[in-house]
Amino acid sequence: MRGETTSKTIPDTGARSSATRTALASIGAIGSVLAASSCCLPILPFLLAAGFAGSSTFLSAARPYLLGASILFIVYGFYQARRAKKCRRRPNLIASIVLWVAAVFVIMSIFFPQLMANASASLLAH
Numbered sequence: 001m002r003g004e005t006t007s008k009t010i011p012d013t014g015a016r017s018s019a020t021r022t023a024l025a026s027i028g029a030i031g032s033v034l035a036a037s038s039c040c041l042p043i044l045p046f047l048l049a050a051g052f053a054g055s056s057t058f059l060s061a062a063r064p065y066l067l068g069a070s071i072l073f074i075v076y077g078f079y080q081a082r083r084a085k086k087c088r089r090r091p092n093l094i095a096s097i098v099l100w101v102a103a104v105f106v107i108m109s110i111f112f113p114q115l116m117a118n119a120s121a122s123l124l125a126h
Helices: 014-037 045-086 093-111 113-125
Strands: none
Touching (some): 014 093
16 A cells, blocks of 8 residues: 555653653662661661661761762652653653652751751650
């Protein structure tokens, strides 16, 4: 059949992988902030006190690098979300919420580290 064009449909897997990368960047940012704050936030102190005593010295020295990594993860997550909107893909609601929560958590950890440590300690005490 001459003159006819066939259109092939390619499944759009980019939206799902973009949302996954955005969520993973947010989770990575939260993880690096928790690692940066672990010198102030001993989690499970009775079971891991000896391990945290040694690791807190290292993590307090690595805190600026870990906070820098969390900022990079947040920036990458916002870049992925912006790129998805430019491609006219509908953003994933859960990935957007996790990204904004991670951004607020990182900002609070950078500017108010003692407040975050006190809040976490009071939550662990109950």
